[in-house]
Amino acid sequence: MDHRRALSRLTAAAPAAAAAALLALTTACTAGTVQGRPGASGLRDPYFPKAGNGGYQIEHYDLDLDYDPADRELNATAVITARAGQALSSFNLDLAGLKVESVTVQGEEARFNRTGRELTVRPAKDLKKGEVFRAEIDYRGEPRPIVDADGSKEGWITTADGAVGVGEPIGSMAWFPGNHHPSDKAAYDITLTVPKGYEAVSNGELASRTDTGGGRTQFVWHDRAPMASYLAVAAIGKFKVTTGRTPSGVALYEAVAPAEAAASAPALAKLPEIVEWGSRRFGPYPFGTAGAIVLPAESLTYALETQTKPVFSGAPDEDLLLHETAHQWFGDSVSPKSWKDMWLNEGFATYAEWLWSEDHGGTTAQQHFDAYLKGDTSVDDDAGGDWAAFPPAAPPGAEDISGMPVYVRGAMVLQRIRQEVGDEKFFALLRGWATDHEYGNASTADFTAYAERSTGRDLKKVWDVWLYGEGRPK
Numbered sequence: 035m036d037h038r039r040a041l042s043r044l045t046a047a048a049p050a051a052a053a054a055a056l057l058a059l060t061t062a063c064t065a066g067t068v069q070g071r072p073g074a075s076g077l078r079d080p081y082f083p084k085a086g087n088g089g090y091q092i093e094h095y096d097l098d099l100d101y102d103p104a105d106r107e108l109n110a111t112a113v114i115t116a117r118a119g120q121a122l123s124s125f126n127l128d129l130a131g132l133k134v135e136s137v138t139v140q141g142e143e144a145r146f147n148r149t150g151r152e153l154t155v156r157p158a159k160d161l162k163k164g165e166v167f168r169a170e171i172d173y174r175g176e177p178r179p180i181v182d183a184d185g186s187k188e189g190w191i192t193t194a195d196g197a198v199g200v201g202e203p204i205g206s207m208a209w210f211p212g213n214h215h216p217s218d219k220a221a222y223d224i225t226l227t228v229p230k231g232y233e234a235v236s237n238g239e240l241a242s243r244t245d246t247g248g249g250r251t252q253f254v255w256h257d258r259a260p261m262a263s264y265l266a267v268a269a270i271g272k273f274k275v276t277t278g279r280t281p282s283g284v285a286l287y288e289a290v291a292p293a294e295a296a297a298s299a300p301a302l303a304k305l306p307e308i309v310e311w312g313s314r315r316f317g318p319y320p321f322g323t324a325g326a327i328v329l330p331a332e333s334l335t336y337a338l339e340t341q342t343k344p345v346f347s348g349a350p351d352e353d354l355l356l357h358e359t360a361h362q363w364f365g366d367s368v369s370p371k372s373w374k375d376m377w378l379n380e381g382f383a384t385y386a387e388w389l390w391s392e393d394h395g396g397t398t399a400q401q402h403f404d405a406y407l408k409g410d411t412s413v414d415d416d417a418g419g420d421w422a423a424f425p426p427a428a429p430p431g432a433e434d435i436s437g438m439p440v441y442v443r444g445a446m447v448l449q450r451i452r453q454e455v456g457d458e459k460f461f462a463l464l465r466g467w468a469t470d471h472e473y474g475n476a477s478t479a480d481f482t483a484y485a486e487r488s489t490g491r492d493l494k495k496v497w498d499v500w501l502y503g504e505g506r507p508k
Contacts (some may be wrong), residue, residue, distance in 0.1 A: 035202060035338055035361070035380065035436060070121035070160035075152050077215050080374045081432035084151070085204045086215025087126040092116045093166070094220055095263075097210050100227040100250075101270060103196045108132070109174045112210050115166065122161040127153045128204070129211040130189070132175040139169045153211055171211050180205045182433075186335050194330040195291065196232060196271035200338050200345060201264040203373055203435070212263050216369045217475050219260035226268055227252045233273040235289045237266060237341045239323050257341065259321055260473045262369045267340035269327045280306040280324070282313065287325040287343065294328045297349035302326060304352055308359050308390075315389065315461070316360075317469035320367035324359065326350070339383075341366045353387050360386035363468045371477040376435045377426040378481060381444020388445060403449045406442060407508075416442065422506040427478045446507075447500045454496060455489040463488050 073089020096113040114127075130151045137146045139157035147154045153171075161167050177190035177199070189208030190199050199209040207214045223241075226234035230249045238257025246252045273289035280286065286305060290298050305324065313319045321342050331348030338345045339361030346354065364386070365379035388399040397405075397413060405413035406421055421442040429435050452460040466488050467481065478501070486493050499507050 035336060035358075070123035070162075072154075073120070073122050073125040075126045075154070077217065079215060079372050081429075081435060082204055082215075082373060085128065085373075086218060087128065087213050089120050089122050089125050090116045090118050090161075090167075090213070092213050092218055092220040094222070095210070095212065095266075096223045096225075098225045098227075099209070099268060101197065101268075102229060103192070103232070103270060104229070106176045106192060106197070107174065108177050108190075108209065110172075110210065112171045112173070112212070114169045114171070114212065116169070116213075118161045118163055118165045118167060121163045122157070124154055124156045125161075127155065127169075127171070127211040128207040128214040129153045129173070130180060130207045131178050132173045132209075134211075135172040135174060137169065137171050140167055144169070151207060173211070177209045180208050191333060193271060193333040196228075196269070198270070198327075198329060198333065198345065199266070199268040200334070200340065201266055202338055203264055203432075206263045206266055209268065210266075214263045216262040216264060216373070217371050219262050219369060219473070219475065221259070222255075222257045222261055222266060224255045224257075224266070224268060225252060226255070226270065228270050231272070232270055233275055233289055235267070235269045235273065235275075235287075235327055235343065237261060237343065238321075239285065240287070257321075259341070259367075261341045261366070265339065265341040265366055265369075267327065267338075267343065267345060269329070269345065271329070273327075278306070280309045280319075282310060282319075284309055284319050284321075285323040287323055288328075289343070290326070290328040291330045293330060294349045298326075298328050298346075301350050301352045301355045302328075305355065305359070308356055311390065311393070312360060312363060312386070315386075315393075315464065316363045317465045317472075320363060320468075320472055324362065326355065326358075339365055339379075353390075356390050357383045357387055367473055368468060368471040369475050371475045371480075373432070373435050374427070374429070375477050376429070377440045377444035377447075378476060378478065380436070380441045381426060381447060384441045384445040385448045388449075399445075399449050399452070403446055406446060421446075425502045425504065427501045443500065447496065450496045450500050451485060451489075451493060454493060455491050459489045459491075 076084035077086035079085050094115040098111045100109045137144045142158040145156040179187035180189040181187050188205030204214050224236040228234045230251050234253040236255035238255050241254040241256045244252045274292050274295050276288045278286040309319050309324050323342050325343040327343050327345045329347050334347035339358045344358035360383040364382035388402045392398040405417040409418050411418045419438050421438050424439050426439050426444040
């Protein structure tokens with residue numbers, strides 16, 4: 035994500051109302067003893083405690099989204115395949131706004147209730163622990179943005195020529211029901227049906243493009259790699275689409291708003307080189323395709339590392355394209371266990387910018403590090419900022435998880451490790467971290483243990499001062 039972005043704490047649904055709704059569902063059940071128990075309505079994330087849901091893990095989303103930019107109406111079906119982690123009498127999905135028409139579980143009609151951003155589903159029969167179940171939700175309405183405290187928007191955003199669905203941190207609930215926490219990753223098939231003349235772009239590979247009649251075109255996208263829901267994207271617009279391959283064979287798909295095509299061309303021309311460079315530095319590119327979605331300028335106030343196709347609001351420059359592409363390793367393939375681990379995304383992507391510059395004859399990572407220590411803006415324009423306002427591994431609140439320390443001081447942590455262990459062990463650590471945790475989730479504690487184990491060095495002073503320490507390190 036672009037470090038200018040600041041995320042906010044979202045208001046959780048009122049506990050009393052949620053409890054009352056769940057009690058109503060439980061007491062309304064048919065005769066017989068309930069063997070299961072309700073799944074939790076949140077995962078107690080340090081910053082977004084109501085995000086995600088307990089009692090199950092989703093294995094696959096099949097989203098069928100029909101959207102018309104003219105009336106902004108979304109008609110959709112979400113088919114969710116999940117595995118119960120406990121015996122379940124009911125389970126929750128995160129969904130903001132939109133009207134739920136019907137829900138089935140294992141092919142049978144299920145009762146459901148809405149409370150705030152929680153959709154509580156009561157299957158006709160309790161689900162057994164370990165049971166793989168299929169829930170189908172039909173829903174419709176005009177999807178809306180979710181507005182953060184700083185005024186930035188996520189969720190479903192209308193653009194000058196269409197719309198885009200984005201999700202960091204929990205905005206995906208504005209356009210599809212799900213388990214919206216990064217710790218629950220799943221495969222995705224996303225079908226987008228739009229008026230003829232529009233392009234519709236999502237994650238992974240384009241499986242088919244079909245004229246369905248009645249002036250509509252259907253795009254079917256498939257991403258088999260596990261993906262956190264905040265990385266899902268649905269972009270609809272009058273894009274200019276180009277395709278290709280990197281020298282090593284990674285497929286490329288770029289969808290660019292026509293007004294941004296000329297300004298985007300210099301950076302996008304570097305994308306094949308960026309993917310190949312990252313594969314050398316961080317291990318093989320983790321997905322079958324790479325690319326970019328360039329929206330009309332000012333559609334968003336940030337860029338976002340949506341899986342396989344980062345989203346840019348207006349033409350990106352080379353550094354921004356590099357940053358979001360680096361996230362494909364750090365954040366997308368290796369995803370955080372909680373939002374407190376955000377520096378593992380942003381610190382690594384920021385360090386990738388420094389490393390790209392160093393490898394291409396520009397400012398070295400050490401020179402960036404020194405510039406921030408000295409506040410030398412002649413080396414780095416942002417060096418005068420408050421990069422030490424808080425420890426990168428302990429942001430004070432949800433509004434801080436995209437703050438400058440998460441990006442810059444996070445990158446400085448990596449440079450301190452490099453100083454301590456030397457280049458050979460450091461670059462082996464970078465590559466090993468990305469490859470050994472591919473498609474998984476990791477916490478800060480996982481990283482610190484891995485770094486010490488892989489380098490054979492005690493790095494406690496680095497963690498105490500740079501990662502968790504208060505005040506400005508020296």
